Amino acid sequence: MSAALPPALRFAPELLLRAQPVRLAIFDVDGVLTDGSLFFSDTGETLKRFHTLDGHGLKLLQRHGIVPAVISGRDSQPLRLRLDALGITQRRLGTEDKLPAAQAMLEALGLDWSQVAAMGDDWPDLPVMRRAAIACAPPAAHDEVRAIAHHVTARAGGEGAAREFCDLLLMARGAYAAELARVG
Numbered sequence: 001m002s003a004a005l006p007p008a009l010r011f012a013p014e015l016l017l018r019a020q021p022v023r024l025a026i027f028d029v030d031g032v033l034t035d036g037s038l039f040f041s042d043t044g045e046t047l048k049r050f051h052t053l054d055g056h057g058l059k060l061l062q063r064h065g066i067v068p069a070v071i072s073g074r075d076s077q078p079l080r081l082r083l084d085a086l087g088i089t090q091r092r093l094g095t096e097d098k099l100p101a102a103q104a105m106l107e108a109l110g111l112d113w114s115q116v117a118a119m120g121d122d123w124p125d126l127p128v129m130r131r132a133a134i135a136c137a138p139p140a141a142h143d144e145v146r147a148i149a150h151h152v153t154a155r156a157g158g159e160g161a162a163r164e165f166c167d168l169l170l171m172a173r174g175a176y177a178a179e180l181a182r183v184g
Contacts, residue, residue: 005175010103011168015151018134019172024090024127025061026102027162029072029079031121032138035158039045046076051158058086058164064175069105073124099127119165121145121157123148136165140151 030036030108033054039047050171058068072079083091090109092101106112116127116133121141129135129148137149138157146152151168153161170171 006173007171007180008166009100009171009176011151011171012061015134015168016172018150019117021115021133022066022117024069024105024109024111024171025117025166025169026069026105026119026132026179027058028098028122029070030074030124031141032119033082033158033162035156036140039174046074046078048076048078048082050082051160051163053160054158054162054166055082056090057087057163057170058180060170060175061166064170064171064173064179065107066169069102071101071105073098075128080170080183084121096124098124099131102128102131104147105177117165117169136168148161150179 008090027033033050034048041047042098048060067090069089069090070083071092073096075085079093090105097099098142113131114133116132117134119136120129120131121138122145125145127143134150136153137145137153140156155161155164167176170179
């Protein structure tokens with residue numbers, strides 16, 4: 001058996017320090033967990049495409065004591081099915097005013113804003129991202145969102161951007177290298 005190699009992924013030390021206290025990671029859906037495209041069937045059903053990299057990252061967060069949460073302005077059966085499959089119970093769907101939804105989550109979990117990470121891509125995400133200890137955006141996010149983000153991912157929304165943020169949080173938690181070594 002060969003010795004484990006150090007992780008190829010790197011983040012700035014100040015970013016990792018900022019992320020250390022995180023216990024709740026809030027994600028938007030359209031443009032973050034998806035590429036932001038909306039597909040409608042001929043019956044009017046909304047269809048979404050999710051990336052497996054993101055799903056695995058969200059499961060890893062759960063394994064290491066970080067609660068993944070979703071706050072989305074849209075609600076759909078495909079989204080609910082995906083969140084159920086990932087075991088994500090902290091969710092507020094169909095809400096445009098995301099700050100009260102996030103505050104209610106914090107209160108229910110006994111956390112404060114210094115323990116929150118947030119990832120969004122458009123104006124409705126700004127109030128939550130501004131209060132979070134660490135904010136992240138995919139590269140196609142609106143200019144105002146990228147301007148306040150502590151980290152802009154290399155990967156696009158719906159293409160592993162959320163996984164990149166999950167990896168940052170896992171690295172800050174000291175769990176990334178152990179998880180990597182566990183798989184060989």
